[in-house]
Amino acid sequence: DGGITQSPKYLFRKEGQNVTLSCEQNLNHDAMYWYRQDPGQGLRLIYYSQIVNDFQKGDIAEGYSVSREKKESFPLTVTSAQKNPTAFYLCASSQGTVHTFGSGTRLTVV
Amino acid sequence: DQQVKQNSPSLSVQEGRISILNCDYTNSMFDYFLWYKKYPAEGPTFLISISSIKDKNEDGRFTVFLNKSAKHLSLHIVPSQPGDSAVYFCAASTDYKLSFGAGTTVTVRA
Numbered sequence: 001d002g003g004i005t006q007s008p009k010y011l012f013r014k015e016g017q018n019v020t021l022s023c024e025q026n027l028n029h030d031a032m033y034w035y036r037q038d039p040g041q042g043l044r045l046i047y048y049s050q051i052v053n054d055f056q057k058g059d060i061a062e063g064y065s066v067s068r069e070k071k072e073s074f075p076l077t078v079t080s081a082q083k084n085p086t087a088f089y090l091c092a093s094s095q096g097t098v099h100t101f102g103s104g105t106r107l108t109v110v
Numbered sequence: 111d112q113q114v115k116q117n118s119p120s121l122s123v124q125e126g127r128i129s130i131l132n133c134d135y136t137n138s139m140f141d142y143f144l145w146y147k148k149y150p151a152e153g154p155t156f157l158i159s160i161s162s163i164k165d166k167n168e169d170g171r172f173t174v175f176l177n178k179s180a181k182h183l184s185l186h187i188v189p190s191q192p193g194d195s196a197v198y199f200c201a202a203s204t205d206y207k208l209s210f211g212a213g214t215t216v217t218v219r220a
Contacts, residue, residue, distance in 0.1 A: 004153075031206060042114070042199060042210030043154075050206070058207070090153055097142045097203045101153030 002027045006091050006102035012110050013078070013085065021076045021105045023091035030095060032074035036060065037088040037104075046089075049074055078107060085109050113137045114202050116211035124219050129187040131214050133200030136181065140202035140209075145174060145185045148197045148213070157198075158185070190218045 004025045013019045025032065031050045035043040045058030049068040063082025068074055074093075078085045086109050092099040115134045123129045131145075141162045146154035160167040160174045160183070167174050173186045187194055195218045200211040 006153075033207075035210075040119070040212060042112075042116075042212045043208075044210075045207060048207060088151075092153075094206060097206055097208075098144065098156050098159065099208060100156070101146075103153045104151065106151070 004091055004093055004100060004102035006089075006105050008105060009103070011105055011107045013107060015109055016080045018077055018079050019107065021078070021089055021091075021107070023074045023076065023102060024072055025074075025091075025093040025100075025102075026072060027093055027095070027100060028071070029093035029100070030071070031093060032068065033092045033094070033099065034058075034064070034066065034074070034076045035090045035092065037090060043090060046076065112212075113140075114200055114209045114211040116200055116214050118214050119212070120215045120217070122217045122219060123190045125192060126189045129185075129190045129194065129216055129218070131185040131187075131198050131200070131216070133183045133185075133211055134181060135183075135202050135209075137202070137204065137209070138181070139204045142203040143174070143176060143183050144201045144203065144208070145172075146199045146201060147194075148199060154199055187216075190216075192218050192220065194218050 007022045033048040034046040047066040049055035065077045091102045144159040145157040148154040176183045197213045201208040
């Protein structure tokens with residue numbers, strides 16, 4: 001059953017800590033994306049990758065980092081430099097324009 | 111600078127009636143438009159799309175209309191069903207990246 005798996009579903013982070021959100025896809029898609037959703041706002045693009053070992057900053061990349069060492073995996077690290085990390089994070093992949101999304105990770109800073 | 115706008119944050123409609131969701135955009139370089147449906151704590155799921163070279167696309171109960179001169183698109187759901195209660199996001203694409211509106215919460219009343 002093809003799809004995108006994000007883990008964990010809920011994540012709590014202490015201030016000053018880095019955390020890594022996992023995203024794995026078995027759709028054989030070339031492109032992968034990370035979005036952030038805040039209440040009352042649309043999804044905003046953090047980073048995207050169109051091929052392995054290459055990625056580009058999106059609209060709100062500050063305080064985040066990514067890697068794309070394998071086609072199937074695109075982990076997102078939320079660093080301590082991110083001023084307001086509490087949000088719902090969505091990973092997506094695509095082969096063309098239509099994105100397929102994972103079920104999301106809700107990150108809360110405590 | 112939000113390039114995709116959904117000016118109605120919510121819509122309430124009676125079961126069996128038509129739901130009309132609206133979306134405006136500013137970037138004339140957008141070449142593909144999509145609608146996604148989202149339930150709480152889940153990732154968005156793709157509903158329907160339209161290329162910029164068309165003005166209408168229909169899929170079952172869902173129809174998307176595009177007015178390029180007005181930079182406006184709309185989603186019609188006929189007839190509305192209780193399972194349609196969700197948040198609907200409009201998205202526009204250029205270079206395979208998506209820009210999202212803030213979403214419209216649809217509530218279908220019995």
